[in-house]
Amino acid sequence: MSSQPLLLMVNAFIGTAGYRSLYQQLGYQVATEWSERKAISLLRKTPPAVIVADFYHQTDFRDRLSNLESLLAAAQGSPNTRILVFYEAAHQAVLDKVGARLRIDAALTLPVQEEQLRATLQSWLGTPPAPGPAREAGP
Template sequence: MAEGSGTRRHRALLSVVELGGYPNFESLYRQYGFEPLVVNSVRKAQSTLRREQPAVVVAEFNVDPNFRDRTGNLESLLAGIQHLPDTRVIVFYEREHLPHLERLRQRFPIAEALPYPVQAAALEAALQRLTGKRS
């Protein structure tokens, strides 16, 4: 239903969970008015981006030394998101990969970056900054 018609419109949040190892944050996403769409690969995320224009994408930054021309799959995803100027990106990362992430941030807009172990309170604070509201 369209916004302004009396029913609150759900905004999509695309969660890309390739490796996981952190809590399921779907209920937190819903608290902020998002309808979570969960995929388990960047390839599936890219396919989803062709059909949806999520308000937020939450993705893992997994450095892969086997890639010669980029640091990992996140780079491909961020390139696709560039065509969605209203989509904000939250990245989960390993602290030792921060230098690689900072290089990515010079090329792509990343709204928030949260180190592992990802704490619900840190993610909630990031969602508050992105949405301008409290749960």
């Protein structure tokens, strides 16, 4: 078993994968899932220290506002898992609605500033999440 904290990348469109080497440099063991269903399965079997996921909104979603609501709902049962989402500034209002219902620990607007990403992930190493739905927002 690895002593490195597990970071789960959930790639939908934006490409969180572009930061894999940064995640590894910081000491995270990286797992990648391209499907939300498979990410939820991994989350339930082996709760990661961090989930990094792409957030998007489409007007044709019938029963939800975003691509991540099922994953975020599943992650609520893992209070020691930090949740970081990357999002387009145009989706800020939708992200705020989702964040009011489901815990998101940090959100970074695209294009993601690597130093801000590094600082966020470094601050989480060895530090448990604070309780509640509070969220840090990117500029």
